[in-house]
Amino acid sequence: MPSQTKQHILDTALALFNAQGTGPVSTNHIAEVAGISPGNLYYHYRSKQDIIRALFEQLYAQTDTRLVLPADRLPTVADLLALVRTNFDIMADYRFIYRELLALLGQDDALHERHLSIRQRGYDGFREIVAALSAAGVLSPLEDATVTRLADLCWLISEFWLANLEISGQALTDAALAHGLTLMMQVISPHLAPADV
Amino acid sequence: MPSQTKQHILDTALALFNAQGTGPVSTNHIAEVAGISPGNLYYHYRSKQDIIRALFEQLYAQTDTRLVLPADRLPTVADLLALVRTNFDIMADYRFIYRELLALLGQDDALHERHLSIRQRGYDGFREIVAALSAAGVLSPLEDATVTRLADLCWLISEFWLANLEISGQALTDAALAHGLTLMMQVISPHLAPADV
DNA sequence: GTCTATATCGCGATAGAC
DNA sequence: GTCTATCGCGATATAGAC
Numbered sequence: 020m021p022s023q024t025k026q027h028i029l030d031t032a033l034a035l036f037n038a039q040g041t042g043p044v045s046t047n048h049i050a051e052v053a054g055i056s057p058g059n060l061y062y063h064y065r066s067k068q069d070i071i072r073a074l075f076e077q078l079y080a081q082t083d084t085r086l087v088l089p090a091d092r093l094p095t096v097a098d099l100l101a102l103v104r105t106n107f108d109i110m111a112d113y114r115f116i117y118r119e120l121l122a123l124l125g126q127d128d129a130l131h132e133r134h135l136s137i138r139q140r141g142y143d144g145f146r147e148i149v150a151a152l153s154a155a156g157v158l159s160p161l162e163d164a165t166v167t168r169l170a171d172l173c174w175l176i177s178e179f180w181l182a183n184l185e186i187s188g189q190a191l192t193d194a195a196l197a198h199g200l201t202l203m204m205q206v207i208s209p210h211l212a213p214a215d216v
Numbered sequence: 217m218p219s220q221t222k223q224h225i226l227d228t229a230l231a232l233f234n235a236q237g238t239g240p241v242s243t244n245h246i247a248e249v250a251g252i253s254p255g256n257l258y259y260h261y262r263s264k265q266d267i268i269r270a271l272f273e274q275l276y277a278q279t280d281t282r283l284v285l286p287a288d289r290l291p292t293v294a295d296l297l298a299l300v301r302t303n304f305d306i307m308a309d310y311r312f313i314y315r316e317l318l319a320l321l322g323q324d325d326a327l328h329e330r331h332l333s334i335r336q337r338g339y340d341g342f343r344e345i346v347a348a349l350s351a352a353g354v355l356s357p358l359e360d361a362t363v364t365r366l367a368d369l370c371w372l373i374s375e376f377w378l379a380n381l382e383i384s385g386q387a388l389t390d391a392a393l394a395h396g397l398t399l400m401m402q403v404i405s406p407h408l409a410p411a412d413v
Numbered sequence: 414g415t416c417t418a419t420a421t422c423g424c425g426a427t428a429g430a431c
Numbered sequence: 432g433t434c435t436a437t438c439g440c441g442a443t444a445t446a447g448a449c
Contacts, residue, residue: 024432040319042239045424059433061426118318121382122237125315135385142384168402172369175399178383179376185318186375187339188332202372205365209406221414242442256415258444416449422442431434 025063028053029077032070036115041071041123071123072130078113079137085109086141093155094148096207100200102148103177107196110181117182145177146170158210165210172206222260225250226274229267233312238268238320268320269327275310276334282306283338290352291345293404297397299345300374304393307378314379342374343367355407362407369403 021029031053035044046067050060064070085105088094110117124131149170152158161169180199181191189195218226228250232241243264247257261267282302285291307314321328346367349355358366377396378388386392 022432040322042319043323046426047424056434057425058427058435062432065426067425118322119316121315121379122239122319124383125237126240131385134383138384165402168399171395171399172402175372175376175380178380179372182318183372183375186321186331187335188328198368202365202368205362205369206403219414243444244442253416254443255417255445259414262444264443414449416447418446418448420443420445422444424440424442425438426440427438428436429434430436431432 022063024055024059028055028060028063028070029073033074033077033113033115036071036074037113041067041115041119046070068127072127074113075116075130075134078109078116081109081112082106082137082141086144088144088148094151096152096157096204096211099148099152099173099207100203103173103203104196104200106177107181107191107199111191114181114185117178118185142170142174145174149173153210156212158207159212161210169206169210173203176203176206219260221252221256225252225257225260225267226270230271230274230310230312233268233271234310238264238312238316243267265324269324271310272313272327272331275306275313278306278309279303279334279338283341285345291348293349293354293401293408296345296349296370296404297400300370300397300400301393303374304378304388304396308388311378311382314375315382339367339371342371346370350407353409355404356409358407366403366407370400373400373403 028049032044032049035049035052046060047057049070050057053060064073086102086109088098088102116123124134146166149158149161149166153161153166176199180196180202184191184195184199225246229241229246232246232249243257244254246267247254250257261270283299283306285295285299313320321331343363346355346358346363350358350363373396377393377399381388381392381396
């Protein structure tokens with residue numbers, strides 16, 4: 020667990036990055052808003068990139084603890100929707116990461132590799148949920164290629180719906196996020212199994 | 217039409233931005249690679265942001281001239297796929313824009329506004345194609361809300377499939393791009409009207 | 414239109430006192 | 432752990448000769 024000051028630097032940096040982006044926000048700026056000296060900031064983090072990496076790790080920790088399925092039963096479509104909704108909330112908290120992701124990863128090979136492995140876990144999770152829904156009879160039996168495509172589409176919505184809202188100038192309201200979930204239902208519903216009698 | 221040097225600056229900047237991102241590429245760097253002096257660069261463009269704006273305008277011009285439907289007949293599903301495929305190619309040419317879009321727009325209000333209006337045209341186009349497919353009987357009759365959702369999904373694939381490939385570390389191969397098109401078919405095919413007769 | 418030279422600024426990062 | 436002071440660099444952008 021980080022010291023108070025160390026965490027305070029992260030909190031301040033996150034707020035500034037989300038508001039202005041990583042480019043225009045300097046370490047001096049972060050230190051000033053955090054109410055500490057630039058030297059002190061560099062005592063806790065050796066570089067600006069180090070702060071960014073720490074924020075990525077915070078994000079990963081959030082996804083690990085909050086993006087979980089109930090372990091005591093088979094997953095439902097509602098579970099899938101709830102998972103994506105939670106993901107939207109986490110992504111909103113770390114907006115700057117998703118706004119600049121490709122630029123940030125392109126400038127830091129270690130981070131890129133780390134991100135790839137975390138991301139793979141998330142994608143595999145989606146694929147397993149879709150396969151489990153099919154196995155449980157919630158969805159009609161599906162070919163492997165179809166499972167993959169449905170998982171790809173759910174993933175695409177989950178990862179990019181927020182960016183789409185932001186680019187089109189819409190606020191991240193509850194209703195706007197919920198529309199993303201209806202898109203997911205639009206993808207899935209043609210494959211729902213007929214209700215049991 | 218821009219002068220030779222002016223265009224040469226744009227070409228050089230585009231190549232460098234695509235390779236390294238806008239942040240690490242300085243105007244000095246652009247001038248050096250272009251084989252001109254920094255002062256000359258500033259004779260043609262008053263700022264780095266001015267160069268970026270000019271590249272956005274080049275992109276818009278490309279979409280205007282290349283993203284068109286055949287005007288002499290009703291659109292087909294193949295037309296829709298071809299349109300998206302062409303869009304993939306254009307986006308690949310201007311990768312840096314899509315990699316940094318939210319950061320670039322967030323730092324330039326005029327550009328953001330301009331981008332919104334261009335983007336709206338694109339989205340409306342998608343909605344019209346889906347509606348036209350339904351009206352032409354290619355797709356079964358659809359409710360308005362369904363047309364919107366299908367257009368949203370096609371749009372999401374069209375705008376973010378490339379980013380998804382890049383983030384997951386995949387090369388922009390023909391096969392990878394084609395998979396994006398199969399995702400679009402996955403969305404559309406449940407609504408294809410039964411063949412006549 | 415193009416160059417050379419330069420002004421100005423602020424950034425990331427470090428040294429050393431406390 | 433925190434501060435003050437500062438180094439060194441490279442960035443954007445301009446002035447003025449050619």
